[in-house]
Amino acid sequence: MWERKRERERRKRKRKRAAMASSACSKSMIPLGGLCEAKSKLCKVKVSVSVSLRPLAMYRKGKGKGKGMGKCSCSGVVGKNVMETCVRRWKGEEDGWCLGEKPRILVSEKLGEAGLKVLREVGEVECAYEVTQEELCRKIAGFDALIVRSGTKVSREVLEAGKGRLKVVGRAGVGIDNVDLQAATEYGCLVVNAPTANTIAAAEHGIALLASMARNVAQADASTKAGQWLRSKYVGVSMVGKTLAVIGFGKVGSEVARRAKGLGMHVIAHDPYAPSDRARSIGVDLVSFDEAISTCDFISLHMPLTPSTTNLFNDSIFSKMKPGVRIVNVSRGGVIDEDSLLRALDSGIVSQAALDVFTQEPPSPHSKLLQHHNVTLTPHLGASTLEAQEGVAIEIAEAVLGALKGDLSSTAVNAPMVSPEVMSELSPYFVLSEKLGRLAVQLVSGGTGIKSVKVVYRSSRGPDDLDTRLLRAMVTKGIIEPISNTIVNLVNADFIAKQKGLRLSEERVVVDSSPDLPLDSIQVQISSVDSKFASALSENGLISIDGKVKFGEPHLTCVGSFDVDVSLEGNLILCRQVDQPGMIGLVGNILGQQNVNVSFMSVGRTSRRKQAIMAIGVDEEPNKEALHNIGAVPSIQEFVFLKL
Ligand SMILES: NC(=O)c1ccc[n+]([C@@H]2O[C@H](COP(=O)([O-])OP(=O)(O)OC[C@H]3O[C@@H](n4cnc5c(N)ncnc54)[C@H](O)[C@@H]3O)[C@@H](O)[C@H]2O)c1
Numbered sequence: 162m163w164e165r166k167r168e169r170e171r172r173k174r175k176r177k178r179a180a181m182a183s184s185a186c187s188k189s190m191i192p193l194g195g196l197c198e199a200k201s202k203l204c205k206v207k208v209s210v211s212v213s214l215r216p217l218a219m220y221r222k223g224k225g226k227g228k229g230m231g232k233c234s235c236s237g238v239v240g241k242n243v244m245e246t247c248v249r250r251w252k253g254e255e256d257g258w259c260l261g262e263k264p265r266i267l268v269s270e271k272l273g274e275a276g277l278k279v280l281r282e283v284g285e286v287e288c289a290y291e292v293t294q295e296e297l298c299r300k301i302a303g304f305d306a307l308i309v310r311s312g313t314k315v316s317r318e319v320l321e322a323g324k325g326r327l328k329v330v331g332r333a334g335v336g337i338d339n340v341d342l343q344a345a346t347e348y349g350c351l352v353v354n355a356p357t358a359n360t361i362a363a364a365e366h367g368i369a370l371l372a373s374m375a376r377n378v379a380q381a382d383a384s385t386k387a388g389q390w391l392r393s394k395y396v397g398v399s400m401v402g403k404t405l406a407v408i409g410f411g412k413v414g415s416e417v418a419r420r421a422k423g424l425g426m427h428v429i430a431h432d433p434y435a436p437s438d439r440a441r442s443i444g445v446d447l448v449s450f451d452e453a454i455s456t457c458d459f460i461s462l463h464m465p466l467t468p469s470t471t472n473l474f475n476d477s478i479f480s481k482m483k484p485g486v487r488i489v490n491v492s493r494g495g496v497i498d499e500d501s502l503l504r505a506l507d508s509g510i511v512s513q514a515a516l517d518v519f520t521q522e523p524p525s526p527h528s529k530l531l532q533h534h535n536v537t538l539t540p541h542l543g544a545s546t547l548e549a550q551e552g553v554a555i556e557i558a559e560a561v562l563g564a565l566k567g568d569l570s571s572t573a574v575n576a577p578m579v580s581p582e583v584m585s586e587l588s589p590y591f592v593l594s595e596k597l598g599r600l601a602v603q604l605v606s607g608g609t610g611i612k613s614v615k616v617v618y619r620s621s622r623g624p625d626d627l628d629t630r631l632l633r634a635m636v637t638k639g640i641i642e643p644i645s646n647t648i649v650n651l652v653n654a655d656f657i658a659k660q661k662g663l664r665l666s667e668e669r670v671v672v673d674s675s676p677d678l679p680l681d682s683i684q685v686q687i688s689s690v691d692s693k694f695a696s697a698l699s700e701n702g703l704i705s706i707d708g709k710v711k712f713g714e715p716h717l718t719c720v721g722s723f724d725v726d727v728s729l730e731g732n733l734i735l736c737r738q739v740d741q742p743g744m745i746g747l748v749g750n751i752l753g754q755q756n757v758n759v760s761f762m763s764v765g766r767t768s769r770r771k772q773a774i775m776a777i778g779v780d781e782e783p784n785k786e787a788l789h790n791i792g793a794v795p796s797i798q799e800f801v802f803l804k805l
Pocket residue numbers: 335336337356359360363408409410411412413414431432433434435463464465466469470491492493517518541542543544545
C-alpha cells in the first residue's frame with residue numbers, strides 16, 4: 162500500500178518535471194539534446210537540455226544516435242507531442258521554433274544596435290551590409306530570416322534560393338516595394354514590416370525639405386561655401402498662407418499635414434482611402450486628385466509605390482499644375498517620372514523640387530536631376546534619425562522573431578492579420594481544422610481529383626463575429642499536404658489551393674450553442690468524388706465529416722451520417738459492420754495479436770442491430786496482415802485505415 166503510494170508520488174513528480182522541461186524548452190528555445198533519439202522512439206524520450214547545438218547537427222547529418230552529447234544541465238521526460246512537433250519543425254514541415262538550433266538571421270543593411278541585440282538574444286545573426294544580389298542568392302539558403310531596408314532587392318531569385326528554409330523577410334521600414342511579395346507568398350515566406358517607428362522621422366524630413374527648398378538653403382549653403390555671397394539670388398518664398406497638397410494622407414502624410422498647419426499653411430490632401438474624420442480632426446480638406454494638384458503652391462508626396470502610383474506624376478499631370486509649383490518627394494522615386502519632372506522644371510511649371518527618393522538608388526551620376534540648380538537632393542534619409550533607426554530595428558526584430566516562432570505578426574504583409582485574442586481563442590480549432598482536412602482527403606478514393614471543398618462552421622456567434630481565415634488555411638493544409646509534397650502554411654494556403662485548382666467555399670451556420678465557445682463544430686465536405694469508405698458519404702453523396710473541440714482536444718463527431726466520438730490523435734480505423742455484439746472484441750483481438758495498441762473506440766449506429774460504424778484509435782500503424790484480417794471478418798462490410 163505504502164509502496165504503491167510512493168510509486169504514485171514518484172510518477173507525479175516525474176510528470177511534473179517532464180512538463181517543466183518541455184515547457185522550458187519550447188518557451189525559451191533552449192537547444193534540446195537527445196533529439197537523435199527522438200525520431201526512433203518518440204514516446205517518453207529521456208531528454209538532456211543542453212547548451213550545445215551538436216546533437217541536432219549530428220542528427221541532421223544522420224550520425225546521431227547516442228545520448229550524452231553536450232553538457233546536461235537538467236533532464237526530464239519530454240512528451241511525445243513535443244518531440245514530434247520538434248522533429249516536424251526541424252524538418253521544415255511546420256512553422257515554428259526548431260528546437261535544437263538557433264534560427265539564423267541575415268541582416269543585409271545597417272540596422273540599429275538595439276534591434277540587433279534583441280535578435281542576438283535568440284538567433285545567430287550575420288550582418289552582411291555590402292552583399293550583392295548574387296551573393297545574397299548564394300547565402301540565403303542557410304538562413305531562416307532575412308532583414309532588409311530599402312536598398313536590398315528581395316527578388317524572386319532570392320526567395321527561390323531561400324525556398325524551404327527562409328521563413329520570414331523583415332523589412333526594417335514601411336515600403337515593401339523592394340520585396341517580391343507574390344514570390345514570397347508562393348514560397349510560403351512571410352513578409353513583415355516595421356510600419357510605425359519611422360513615421361515622424363519621414364514627416365520631419367518632408368518638412369525640412371519643404372522649408373529648405375522655399376528658402377534655397379541647400380543652394381545658398383553650397384554657394385557660400387564656394388566663397389560667394391549671393392543674397393539677392395537666393396530670395397525665397399514664404400510658406401505661411403500658401404496651399405500645400407499632401408498626396409497620400411496616411412501615417413507620414415497626416416504628420417506632414419499637422420506640422421504644415423503649425424507653420425500657417427492651408428493644407429489640402431488627396432487620398433482615395435483616407436477617412437474624412439482624420440482629415441477633419443487635423444483641419445485638412447480631402448479633395449480630388451485634380452483639385453489637389455491644380456490649386457496648390459506646394460505638393461508633398463506620401464503614397465506607396467504600387468502599380469497604380471508608378472509614374473503617376475508624368476507630363477500630363479505636370480501640365481495641370483499651377484505654374485511655379487514646388488514639389489517634395491519623401492515617398493518613393495518611382496511615383497514621379499523623372500524625365501517628365503526635368504521637363505516641368507525646365508519649362509518653369511515646377512519651380513523647385515526636393516527629392517529624397519529616386520527611381521534608381523543611388524541615381525546614376527549622369528542623372529540630370531543631380532546637376533539641376535532647382536533641385537535639392539538627399540540620399541533617402543527620410544527614416545534616418547537615430548531615434549527612428551533604433552525604433553525600427555526593435556520593431557522589426559520583434560516582428561521577425563515572433564514570425565519565426567510561428568506567431569502571426571500584426572505587421573504581416575502577405576498573411577491574414579489576426580489579433581492575439583482571436584488567435585488564442587481559435588487555436589484549438591486550428592488543429593481540428595487541419596485534422597479534419599487530413600482525414601477527409603484520405604477518404605477520397607485514389608484517382609479522383611478533388612475540385613471542391615466546403616467548410617461549414619457551426620457557431621452561436623453571428624457570421625461577422627467569427628474570423629475563419631486561419632481555419633480555412635488549416636483545412637487547406639490538411640487537404641493538400643497528404644497528397645502533395647508542398648508545404649502549406651498560413652501565408653501560401655490560398656495561393657496553393659488556387660494553384661492546385663481546389664475551390665474552397667465556406668458556410669457559417671448559427672446554432673444554439675455555448676456563446677463562450679467560438680465554434681460548436683466544423684464540418685468538411687468534399688463533393689464530386691468517390692470515397693474509399695462509402696459510409697463517409699452523406700445523403701447527398703458528399704464526403705462529409707464533422708468535428709468538435711472537447712476539453713481542448715480535437716474530436717471526430719460524425720462520419721457521413723453516423724455519429725461517432727473519437728479523439729483525433731494517432732491513427733484511426735473506421736469499420737462499417739452490422740451492429741451486433743462482440744465486434745469490438747474481435748477487432749481488438751486482431752490488433753492485439755500484432756501488438757497494435759488501441760487508444761480508444763467508439764461505435765455509432767443508425768439504429769439497433771442495423772448498420773454501425775466503429776472508430777478505433779490506434780497508436781501504431783497496423784501491418785498488412787492485421788488489416789487483411791480485419792477486412793476478412795464476415796460482418797465487417799468496409800473499413801479504412803487513416804493517418805492523422
Ligand atoms: N523617404 C523615406 O525614408 C521614407 C520613410 C518612411 C516612409 N516612406 C514612404 O512613404 C510612403 C508613406 O508611408 P506611410 O507610413 O505614411 O504609409 P501609409 O500606408 O500609412 O500611407 C500611405 C497612404 O497612401 C495612400 N494612397 C495609396 N494610393 C494612393 C494614391 N494613388 N493616391 C493618393 N494616396 C494613395 C494610402 O491610402 C495611405 O493612406 C511609403 O511609400 C513609404 O515607403 C519613405
